[in-house]
Amino acid sequence: MYKIRNISxxxxxxxxxxxxxxxxxxxxxxxxxxxxxxxxxGSGKSTLMYCLxxxxxxxxxxxxxxxxDITSISSSEQEKLRRKxxxxxxxxxxxxxxxxxxxxxxxAGTGSDDDVGKKTxxxxxxxxxxEREFRKKPAKLSGGQCQRVAIxxxxxxxxxxxxxxxxxxxxxxxxxxxxxxxxxxxxxERLVVxxxxxRSILGDVDMMVELWDGNxxxxxxx
Amino acid sequence: xxxxxxxKYIKENKGRSILIIFMFFLTVVQAVxxxxxxxxxxxxxxxxxxxxxxxxxxxxxxxxxxxDFEAVMKDLTEDSDLIVLRRSSLGYPGLDWxxxxxxxxxxxxxxxxxxxxxxxxxxxxxxxxxLTNVGQRSVVMSKALAANRGLKLGDTLDSxxxxxxxxxxxxxxxxxxxxxxxxxxxxxxDNSLRAYVxxxxxxxxxxxxxxxxxxxxxxxMMSQSLRKAVTxxxxxFNLIFLASAFLVSIMLSVTxxxxxxxxxxxxxxxxxxxxxxxxxxRNVIGKVFCEIIVMDIIAILLGVAVMLLATFMLDQLVxxxxxxxxxxxxxIGIAGAVLSNILVVVPSMILQGRRMAKADVTEF
Numbered sequence: 001m002y003k004i005r006n007i008s009x010x011x012x013x014x015x016x017x018x019x020x021x022x023x024x025x026x027x028x029x030x031x032x033x034x035x036x037x038x039x040x041x042g043s044g045k046s047t048l049m050y051c052l053x054x055x056x057x058x059x060x061x062x063x064x065x066x067x068x069d070i071t072s073i074s075s076s077e078q079e080k081l082r083r084k085x086x087x088x089x090x091x092x093x094x095x096x097x098x099x100x101x102x103x104x105x106x107x108a109g110t111g112s113d114d115d116v117g118k119k120t121x122x123x124x125x126x127x128x129x130x131e132r133e134f135r136k137k138p139a140k141l142s143g144g145q146c147q148r149v150a151i152x153x154x155x156x157x158x159x160x161x162x163x164x165x166x167x168x169x170x171x172x173x174x175x176x177x178x179x180x181x182x183x184x185x186x187x188x189e190r191l192v193v194x195x196x197x198x199r200s201i202l203g204d205v206d207m208m209v210e211l212w213d214g215n216x217x218x219x220x221x222x
Numbered sequence: 223x224x225x226x227x228x229x230k231y232i233k234e235n236k237g238r239s240i241l242i243i244f245m246f247f248l249t250v251v252q253a254v255x256x257x258x259x260x261x262x263x264x265x266x267x268x269x270x271x272x273x274x275x276x277x278x279x280x281x282x283x284x285x286x287x288x289x290d291f292e293a294v295m296k297d298l299t300e301d302s303d304l305i306v307l308r309r310s311s312l313g314y315p316g317l318d319w320x321x322x323x324x325x326x327x328x329x330x331x332x333x334x335x336x337x338x339x340x341x342x343x344x345x346x347x348x349x350x351x352x353l354t355n356v357g358q359r360s361v362v363m364s365k366a367l368a369a370n371r372g373l374k375l376g377d378t379l380d381s382x383x384x385x386x387x388x389x390x391x392x393x394x395x396x397x398x399x400x401x402x403x404x405x406x407x408x409x410x411x412d413n414s415l416r417a418y419v420x421x422x423x424x425x426x427x428x429x430x431x432x433x434x435x436x437x438x439x440x441x442x443m444m445s446q447s448l449r450k451a452v453t454x455x456x457x458x459f460n461l462i463f464l465a466s467a468f469l470v471s472i473m474l475s476v477t478x479x480x481x482x483x484x485x486x487x488x489x490x491x492x493x494x495x496x497x498x499x500x501x502x503x504r505n506v507i508g509k510v511f512c513e514i515i516v517m518d519i520i521a522i523l524l525g526v527a528v529m530l531l532a533t534f535m536l537d538q539l540v541x542x543x544x545x546x547x548x549x550x551x552x553x554i555g556i557a558g559a560v561l562s563n564i565l566v567v568v569p570s571m572i573l574q575g576r577r578m579a580k581a582d583v584t585e586f
Contacts, residue, residue, distance in 0.1 A: 050584045055498060076502065083500025090583065094495045096225075098234035103225035108499045113224065153499075 001161070001191055002029035002052060007061035009047050009214075021047040022058065023214040033206035034187040037195045044214040045195045046165055052193065053086050053163050054078040083110055087154030091166035093146040095138040095153075101145070102134040105152045116156065123152040127182060144175030151182060161191045168201050176201055226509065228516040238485055242514075243521045245478045249562035250525025252467050256555025257533065257548055259456075259463045261322045264549050266452050268364075268401035269330050272347045273448035274426040276332070279433060280311060280416035280443055290440040291415055297436045298419055304432070307342060308417045309333045310410035315386035317363070317404055319370040322546045329367070329402045330448065332418070335409040343405075346420040351397045360394040362405040368396060370545030400547060460554050467558040471565035478566050479573060486510070486574045494583035507575035514571045518563065525559075 008024040021044045029035055029052075037045045050056035051063055054070055062069050070081065082088075095104045102120055109116030124134055127148040138146050147167060154162050164183060168176035176198075183192050184204045194202070202208060210218040223230045232239040279298075281291035298306045316329030334340045337356045344351055356362060361379050368374065371383070379391045391406060419433050433444055486493075493506055533550050541548055 046584075053498075055582075055584050079500045079502050081500070082498065086500075088495075088498050088583075090495070090498075092586075094491050094583070094586075096492045096495075098231065099225050103230075107225040107496075110500075 001031045001066060002027070003062070003064040004028070004052075005062045005064070007048070007051060007058050007063065009044070009051060009056070010059045020214045022051070022061075024061065025216045027209065027216065027219070029191060029193070030207065032187060032189055032191055034184050034204060035191065035193045035207045035209065036202035036205040037193060037209045037211065038197060038199055038202060039211035039217075040197055042213075043211040045197075045211050047214075048209075048211065049163050049165055049193060049195045053088065053161075054081055084157060085160045087157065087159035087162040089147070089150050089154045089162070089164040089167045091169045093138070093143075093150035093170075095146055095149055097138055100135045100137055101129065101141060101149045104138070104149050105156050108153045109156045111157075119156055120152065123155050124149070127152055128178070142175075143170050144172070144178065147171055147175070147179055148182070151179065155186065159190070161193065162186060164192065164194045166196055167194060168196065168198065180204065228509070228512040231513050232516060232520075239517055241481065242478070242485070243517050243524070245474065245481065246518045246521030246563070246567065247525045247528075248474060249471065249566050250522050250559050251529055252470065252562045253525075253552070253555035253559035254529055254532065255467070256463060256558040257550070257552045258323055259459050260552030260554050261546075261548050262327070262459065263452065263456050264547070264552075265321060265327065265400075265402050266448070268399060269403055270449040270452070272332075272349075272401070272403065273330070273445070274429070275347050276307075276343060276418040276420045277430055277433065277447075278416055278418055278445040279437070280445075282441055282443060287441040288415065291442050294437050294440055294442045295417060298417070298433070301432070301436065303421050303423060305342065305346065305420045305422070306417050307334060307339050307420070308414045309335060309339075310408060311413050311415040312408075312410055314404070314406045314408075315384065316402075317367060317371055317384055319367060319402055320544070320546070322541055322548050327402070329404065331404040331406060333406045333408060333416075334418075335411075335414070336407060340405060340407055343418060343420070346422070349397055349399065349401075351395055353395055355394040356407055357394070358408060359389070359391050360407040361391040362395040362397060362407070363393065364397045364399050364401045364403070366400045366545040366547070367402050367404070368393070368545065369543065370402070463554060463558060464561065467562050468565070471562040474562070475566045475569055479570055482514075482570050482574050483577070486578055490578070490581045491583075491586060493578040493581035494586060497579075497581055498583040503579040506579045506581070510575040510578050511571050514567060514574070518567050522563070 004027040006024050006026065007022050008020065009022040011019040011021055037048060039045045047056065051058045057071055063071050070078065096107065099107060101124065105120040105124065106116050109120065121134065129145060129148055133141060133145060141149065168179050171179060180201050183194060186192055196202065206222055208220040209216065223233065279294065281288050295306060298304050310333050314331045314333045316331040318326045318328055321327050332343065334343055337353050340356060340362065341353055351362060373393055375393055375396055377393045379387055379393060380389065381387055421429055424432055430444065430447065437444065496506055530550055533548050536548050
């Protein structure tokens with residue numbers, strides 16, 4: 001699904017001391033499965049995810065998604081990709097505080113109100129939320145529940161690729177494993193890319209990409 | 223209610239929204255200030271109408287000019303379209319009265335020789351009034367002017383009422399309109415060197431133009447159009463009002479934008495996520511526009527309702543009992559409110575819309 005060639009990302013391009021977030025490497029990602037991108041802080045794992053998801057444009061290199069270089073497509077095409085084919089789970093769930101759990105999922109939906117409403121309820125149920133929690137605002141939900149809502153929001157348009165940036169960072173161990181179980185299940189038919197610095201949650205990954213100082217240090221496929 | 227809708231945001235964030243709606247509301251109530259400005263000319267509307275229907279011509283001072291005046295009178299009387307009412311050329315003052323702005327304004331006066339002439343004058347002016355009690359040294363005025371000056375039928379008007387009045391007159395008939403004009407009935411046959419010229423078919427500029435043609439280059443004066451004279455005098459008030467509305471709006475715009483900036487910066491994560499999940503710039507800007515426009519529409523509706531209610535209360539409790547009136551709507555008031563609303567709302571929409579469209583989840 002992804003062919004990444006010679007990808008590099010340089011911050012502070014205008015200064016003498018250039019900061020290489022990504023140092024120029026090649027990487028291929030499969031059509032389905034759970035891919036873990038791991039590395040210490042500053043290793044470039046989030047930057048790589050942003051480049052894969054069109055949220056950032058790499059300084060150099062190609063990111064080919066389904067045979068098309070997505071670094072050179074127009075911003076409206078990138079927006080369409082993010083809307084139709086990609087889903088996002090962020091480290092801090094970033095739920096809209098004044099919307100209920102249900103509405104936070106629906107706000108990302110692109111279909112008819114009826115379809116989006118039905119799918120929202122299904123996903124929230126599948127993710128273990130009780131019906132009485134559907135109407136609760138994020139402030140009334142636990143961290144784990146909020147992250148499940150965020151995952152449901154990411155799934156609402158049935159994306160082909162789901163990106164999760166440190167999805168378990170604000171969760172306790174039990175909730176962290178529950179979230180990873182959900183993502184693993186979802187990755188059976190889609191590609192799920194999880195960025196983390198916590199190796200312990202990546203026990204079930206199909207592919208592990210290890211980054212160090214913006215370069216690939218190891219790629220393991222199971 | 224759809225989660226993306228502006229109403230949803232307003233409903234769930236009442237405190238913040240009320241603050242912004244209140245600020246937008248302030249732009250609308252500027253119309254009241256405009257209404258006060260326009261109220262000054264509104265008082266003159268009747269006077270303009272009457273003046274358009276009965277302009278005055280008069281002799282100046284020398285014998286030769288008196289002869290010219292008589293010749294003009296003869297020509298005017300011979301014109302079948304015109305009706306001429308000769309009157310005394312002595313000075314008859316109007317009554318000063320207090321307007322809604324709180325200061326005193328002068329007024330115009332009409333003088334006729336007798337009740338029949340007054341009836342002819344009223345017929346052309348379109349005034350309905352019972353003149354049964356009117357005789358020599360009578361005064362007729364409107365209910366509004368009488369209330370403004372605290373006068374009632376039967377009262378005597380002399381220098382104790384207004385220092386400009388010489389002699390004694392009796393308030394014998396009341397007109398049921400809002401004119402601020404005094405009608406005297408007094409005959410001075412030895413000094414009848416003025417006249418009102420009226421017509422059943424002509425008024426305003428057409429009537430004046432006909433009279434001017436008849437006067438020609440003879441030394442007879444015709445009163446200038448009251449509408450033009452008064453409108454010219456009040457024009458600076460309109461400009462001052464619009465300029466002050468502009469300045470107030472600029473200050474309000476800066477304040478509103480500071481509040482809105484703080485308000486939207488708290489939501490930068492929300493819009494960052496929207497952008498990340500594929501909302502276009504247009505979607506984000508559209509959401510901000512909709513939220514601001516909906517709050518503005520609420521503010522406008524509230525503003526109009528409050529303004530009408532306040533005007534009604536002021537008129538009923540304060541102004542009408544003293545013969546004054548604050549209009550509910552005015553051109554200058556609408557212009558001020560629209561100017562103010564645009565100056566406050568449009569920059570808010572553009573600035574906040576652009577800012578939120580740039581929200582980037584990767585920078586949080």
